[in-house]
Amino acid sequence: CDQSVKYKLFLKSGTGSLLGHVEMYRKTSASSDLTGNLYCKGAGSKSWWGGQKTDFNLKCDALKCRNGIKVLKVEKTTEYVKVIDANTNEVLWSKTFSSTDGDCRLATSTVHTQAWYYTGSELSIAVSNQDGEDGTEEVDE
Secondary structure (H helix, E strand, O other), X not given: OOOOOEEEEEEEOOOOOEEEEEEEEEOOOOOOOEEEEEEEEOOOOOOEOOEEEEEEEEOHHHOOOEOOEOOEEEXXXXXXXXXXXXXXXXXXXXXXXXXOOHHHHOOOOEEEEEEEXXXXXXXXXXXXXXXXXXXXXXXXX
């Protein structure tokens, strides 16, 4: 919940085509909510870049610190997406996919990241597949 950071997780298929993204992008003060969105390509009325965007807010004070660090986990399957406080496993926001959710219902094979406006000393983004194999995705600034 750093006030300065904005980041996007691009969700891609095994062929590299974009399925959608999860974006965290606005925090206007130290006490305000963190705003984000889920974009699904081919979803809904297709009025937002050929898909549909669903906005959401997270209460930053709901996130718990562990060793001074707040960690968000994004869990995406073919059935749902969840934003989770990784320190407590509390689900902060979720969406269950339906037949109108376009490419978000497809399996995600690759995650690419992009970050903007981060003024802190360290920003880490880790990626784990369903088999539990972990990796760290490089962040484009």
